[in-house]
Amino acid sequence: MKSTALLEAQAVKAYYSTRQGYIKAVDNIDLIIDKGMTLGVAGESGCGKSTLMNTLMMNVKPPLHFLEGTIVLDGKVISKMKISELKNDVWGVRISLVPQSALNALMPTKRIIDFIKDVIRHHTDVSDSEIASRARKRFEELNLPVDSLSMYPHELSGGMKQRAIIAVSTLLNPRLLIVDEPTSALDVSTQKQVLKMLMDLRKTGIIESMIFVTHDIAILRQIADSITIMYAGKIVESGPTEDVLFNPKHPYTLSLTSSVVTPEPEVRERGLASIPGEPPDLLDPPEGCRFYPRCTKSMSICRSVEPPLKSEGAQLVACHIASGDG
Amino acid sequence: MLLEVKNLTKVFTVGLFKRREIVAVDDVSFNAEPAEFISLVGESGSGKTTTARMILKLLPPTSGEVIFEGKDVFGLKGIEESRSYYKSVHSIFQDPYAAYNPLHKIDRVLNQVFKLTGHSGAERDRLVKEALKEVGLRHEDVLGKFPHELSGGQRQRIMVARCYILKPKLILADEPISMIDASTKASILRLFSKLRDEYKTSVIFITHDLGLAYYVSDEVLIMSEGSIVEKGSPDDIMNRPQHPYTKKLREDIPLFYRKWPGF
Amino acid sequence: MPQLIKDLLRIKKLDASLAIFIGIILTSVLGSMLYATKPLAIVGPAEQPPSVEFPLGTDSWGRDLLALLLAGTKNSLRIGVTAALISLTIGLVIGVTAGFKGGIIDSALMLVTDVVLVLPSILIMMLVAAYLRERNPFYVSLIIGATGWPWVARAIRSQIMSLKSREFMYLSKMAGLKDVRIIIEDLLPNMASYIAMAFVLLMSGAMIAEAGLSMIGLGVTKGVSLGIILYWAQILESVRRGMWWWFGPPGAVLVALAASLLLMSTALDEYFSPRLKGG
Numbered sequence: 001m002k003s004t005a006l007l008e009a010q011a012v013k014a015y016y017s018t019r020q021g022y023i024k025a026v027d028n029i030d031l032i033i034d035k036g037m038t039l040g041v042a043g044e045s046g047c048g049k050s051t052l053m054n055t056l057m058m059n060v061k062p063p064l065h066f067l068e069g070t071i072v073l074d075g076k077v078i079s080k081m082k083i084s085e086l087k088n089d090v091w092g093v094r095i096s097l098v099p100q101s102a103l104n105a106l107m108p109t110k111r112i113i114d115f116i117k118d119v120i121r122h123h124t125d126v127s128d129s130e131i132a133s134r135a136r137k138r139f140e141e142l143n144l145p146v147d148s149l150s151m152y153p154h155e156l157s158g159g160m161k162q163r164a165i166i167a168v169s170t171l172l173n174p175r176l177l178i179v180d181e182p183t184s185a186l187d188v189s190t191q192k193q194v195l196k197m198l199m200d201l202r203k204t205g206i207i208e209s210m211i212f213v214t215h216d217i218a219i220l221r222q223i224a225d226s227i228t229i230m231y232a233g234k235i236v237e238s239g240p241t242e243d244v245l246f247n248p249k250h251p252y253t254l255s256l257t258s259s260v261v262t263p264e265p266e267v268r269e270r271g272l273a274s275i276p277g278e279p280p281d282l283l284d285p286p287e288g289c290r291f292y293p294r295c296t297k298s299m300s301i302c303r304s305v306e307p308p309l310k311s312e313g314a315q316l317v318a319c320h321i322a323s324g325d326g
Numbered sequence: 327m328l329l330e331v332k333n334l335t336k337v338f339t340v341g342l343f344k345r346r347e348i349v350a351v352d353d354v355s356f357n358a359e360p361a362e363f364i365s366l367v368g369e370s371g372s373g374k375t376t377t378a379r380m381i382l383k384l385l386p387p388t389s390g391e392v393i394f395e396g397k398d399v400f401g402l403k404g405i406e407e408s409r410s411y412y413k414s415v416h417s418i419f420q421d422p423y424a425a426y427n428p429l430h431k432i433d434r435v436l437n438q439v440f441k442l443t444g445h446s447g448a449e450r451d452r453l454v455k456e457a458l459k460e461v462g463l464r465h466e467d468v469l470g471k472f473p474h475e476l477s478g479g480q481r482q483r484i485m486v487a488r489c490y491i492l493k494p495k496l497i498l499a500d501e502p503i504s505m506i507d508a509s510t511k512a513s514i515l516r517l518f519s520k521l522r523d524e525y526k527t528s529v530i531f532i533t534h535d536l537g538l539a540y541y542v543s544d545e546v547l548i549m550s551e552g553s554i555v556e557k558g559s560p561d562d563i564m565n566r567p568q569h570p571y572t573k574k575l576r577e578d579i580p581l582f583y584r585k586w587p588g589f
Numbered sequence: 590m591p592q593l594i595k596d597l598l599r600i601k602k603l604d605a606s607l608a609i610f611i612g613i614i615l616t617s618v619l620g621s622m623l624y625a626t627k628p629l630a631i632v633g634p635a636e637q638p639p640s641v642e643f644p645l646g647t648d649s650w651g652r653d654l655l656a657l658l659l660a661g662t663k664n665s666l667r668i669g670v671t672a673a674l675i676s677l678t679i680g681l682v683i684g685v686t687a688g689f690k691g692g693i694i695d696s697a698l699m700l701v702t703d704v705v706l707v708l709p710s711i712l713i714m715m716l717v718a719a720y721l722r723e724r725n726p727f728y729v730s731l732i733i734g735a736t737g738w739p740w741v742a743r744a745i746r747s748q749i750m751s752l753k754s755r756e757f758m759y760l761s762k763m764a765g766l767k768d769v770r771i772i773i774e775d776l777l778p779n780m781a782s783y784i785a786m787a788f789v790l791l792m793s794g795a796m797i798a799e800a801g802l803s804m805i806g807l808g809v810t811k812g813v814s815l816g817i818i819l820y821w822a823q824i825l826e827s828v829r830r831g832m833w834w835w836f837g838p839p840g841a842v843l844v845a846l847a848a849s850l851l852l853m854s855t856a857l858d859e860y861f862s863p864r865l866k867g868g
Binding site: 255264267276 | 369370462477479507508509510511512513515516534535536537538539540541560563564574575576577578579580581582583584585586589
């Protein structure tokens, strides 16, 4: 494992078992998260990004099955750990995940401070007053109103709830925080507040690295150091943000960046691109490149041979055309 | 003048014992010409959807007028006048989940409009297939299915297809592409442009996405807390915003070609 | 919707209750047709316990209690279904109109509903029943049906009101459909579960009401029903005199019918609740 890497995933496969067969949601993925990095993971619905996040944490429950691969976090091989080890040592402690539906997961009968007590008590035995003072300190650190601690979830606005959830998820200073579409239900100004809070978590050292999953590329432009683009269960392009977004090598990345709609004159000049068709069914994906059926530039090799992730310039790309094969 | 909205207001009274008044729409006025794209931009709760419902005669106003082609919309009486109105003014609803009756096949959504157009038999089939093709759907994939068997994007596109069959003079499109994947948004927007160019259809886009409004509209109306706080061309709004709400909106939208200062 | 039937049959509660209910219906209908003895005919010695000749024994007049039970169950079921249909129809019409139209029509209809709700139905039934010299099964159904509908109207009304604001109504409205058509095509199918449950509960209540009326002597004047059998059993003190074959079976059948219907309504509720939320 590289010394600068915080998390390294190799050849990871995680499939959903259904009556009709396996849904190959995460199919032979390699991924490295460096220390001090904010990684953006982008892709459209059904590309497997949420499944990948759960898999990276080893939060794998049937019908999702972890088939093969290795995941090493901070030197520890978490892909081989038992559930009890993961619960005590990894989840919340080294990695924390704020899933997509987190806003609705808060029990309406508990106050925020009670959630915090639950989380801390699960890992250490500490007095109530100690917990209260830690919570207050953390909230002050993150510029969150301290009186929200004694409120119930329904008394908080959507944005405040989301920030509280993120604060509680990072109480034990996990090294890696994963957030999955944390702002899609929020209005634009609240979104900016939440994004700022996430950046502050990194700046103050509460967390070391972060993975931000979203379909909104403009957000990633603003906060991510690196971007990974996923399509149909595979990583198609990966690299530093500016390189991937402004010098994309994979045709899918190009179509994604050409369909960004922001109120900027460049968008009007460029126009909005669109590609026909839909992503493939993950029950039975195409043999070769999964983007082949919709690609305008394809070659014959694309249909039969899956392109490997290779280095091209500053980024990694899985595309025969980009790598000059065939 | 195709549409005139004059001082439209809607006040809701809620509560059983302690009656509270909620002013959802406060004195809203604007106009629309034929073959024009207007955007009504605002966050949830801004009153934009309620305004649209009133224009569509689905909700009675507390006060104000809506004049379509010179006729007072709220003064229309009877089934025939209603039908005639809906032939010219139609809507695409935001939540494709709630907008479909779960117990009927989606074909009904498409076939219903033939009551307004008067087509029959083979003509209907042809128009349905043509419309589905225009929105990028294969009729074999969607006809005969129930709403829960289709994705959000498919359901949204079927509603656009419904409007395409009808070719009304005015469409109120409530978040028409929010559920559609980035790679197919453009084709739907092109469809709206086609309707405008060939049939002089006007579209009022109701959205929270200032980017969409900027890209597609001739005029942008910013709504907040029930009122229109700013009106102007997309360039006016982005380059010379007057109202503090617009200014804040502009600052907080994540941009693609420019980075936020201090991030 | 064959899929619906398939799914429904998978619920065990529904299987069990349906089995009991249909079993009783079939037995009573076919049985009263096939069993040779006429129910009201005097065929043997009085007050005999069950024997091979008279499987459920005889009553104080020497009539065959099995014949009486079969005919009585059939009539009780008929009265139950008729009364339930009457209540359901009144409740539906009032509930849908009030919920859909709103405003002053709603207030007026709810006022009527509340008045009927508050009236002591037993007293009304007693008054009407006593006034009528001859009470055939249809009149009895009418009396029960005309007093049992208020809760149905209210339940239907609130369902309509919550469905009314769902957006799928808008599409039909904008297609220029008339109100009645929107109610029939869009609203009622989404309320099918409520209507089915209401019917089941109404029927259960109606059969018990019939038994109650009969036991105070205000049931049908000609013919027999479960309540009538119990009435006779009661006035001839069958309990004190240990003639369990007289009051036992009709009571058990009545309980079985009511219980199976109630179980059915819970099963239907379970099945429909998650599906109504959009599926």
